[in-house]
Amino acid sequence: MLARVSSTPTFKRLPRAVREQQMLDAAVKVFSRRGFHAASMDEIAEDAGISKPMVYAYLGTKEELFVACLHREGTRMMEAIAGAAASDLPADERLWRGLRAFFGFVGAHRDGWAVLYRQARGEQPFAGELATMRGRLVEVVAGMLDNALRAEGHEVGPTDLEVVAYALVGATESLADWLADHPEADPEKTATRMMNVAWLGAAQLLHGVTWRPPAG
Amino acid sequence: MLARVSSTPTFKRLPRAVREQQMLDAAVKVFSRRGFHAASMDEIAEDAGISKPMVYAYLGTKEELFVACLHREGTRMMEAIAGAAASDLPADERLWRGLRAFFGFVGAHRDGWAVLYRQARGEQPFAGELATMRGRLVEVVAGMLDNALRAEGHEVGPTDLEVVAYALVGATESLADWLADHPEADPEKTATRMMNVAWLGAAQLLHGVTWRPPAG
DNA sequence: GCGTAACCTTACGCACGAGTAGGTATGCTC
DNA sequence: GAGCATACCTACTCGTGCGTAAGGTTACGC
Structure with a gap:
């Protein structure tokens, strides 16, 4: 009972x-909706309109499929950010553009990307993969801070720098989660809020100082 | 072939x-090492020195077992923080004490707690449980900020407040992850760094201002 | 027009691990 | 010291879902 009687095949x-892109689209969708384990091949x-052995x-x-998803989405995000934050700008400007690009990206891929990112944290095999990507981000942020500090004539130990960058990246990811959970929220506004926290700090905020995005 | 011939039982x-505490200890250990799914009952x-049906x-x-772990550890942490940050202190003092208690807790439970926390994020069934706990923290932080702001005569919308608090909590969790991954790091010092980021902000830091813990 | 390679399918094997059935030992109460 | 509840065990069932074997069909080169 193996053969089909050639009804209307013509797939x-x-x-x-x-096909690979279709599969990755489907995989991202299902992984993000169900989570890695609950998702079935x-x-x-089926969602990709193809059969399993393919x-x-x-x-x-x-x-491997999950890692492929991670890679594709991660690369897209990195490109979005890198493209926005050219390196020959003042630090605050770069940070602002980077944040705007990041939240814009998350806002556009709410269900897909953000939830997929959440998945990778817990699962042992992927934590490393994700840590590498995060590491690159941290490095960029740390480098930015270092530049700005040197320009002001200050110096800070590399560990301090890394930790501060780590905290900033963590806060940003956290707000991305928040954004993904609040469909009505505006990515731009979220980026502005993050900028306030990161750039001015709570103490400044307490004195009524507010950072605003530059016109344009 | 069901019966054992009564050799040296005397368990x-x-x-x-x-027994319940032993089981929870074992569960926390195994869940944190392997992750929720890879962990087997x-x-x-076996790790608890008991058989599965028990x-x-x-x-x-x-x-249910995982949720029980989450509850026990979560309660312990909340108590540690709440006990440290009495509510009749200035905001910066409260924040500092809370952070110190938090990082102290994480440092003392590195492998157990922090990784267990990481697990709960991704898995659908537990995300809610964790979100509730995080929500309580966010609420506390937001309330603290609100108090301080009113004292200074400022006012901020509730959403802004929530988002800022969310970012702060996210940054803190992120550093907790960092701490859990760096066994040589000092919790106290990590708390200080977090305080710098949260309280002064990057802008202040850039001008060489540094927050230091009060003596004692 | 015909082989061959790439595309695509159905239908299965099989391991793994959650949860259970059913039985044994031990201490407490009267 | 009989009865009863609680602690505890070994040894199973069984669903679920990953991964695959083996075979059909269409396009394309020559």
């Missing part, structure tokens, strides 16, 4: 590259 | 309350 035959395959043939095991 | 018989039972009899299913 669209598509080149590998196209069958559902991903997924295995093209993207490999479930773990 | 210590212990009251329920004691068999390993937890775990089911006392603490219920795997999910």
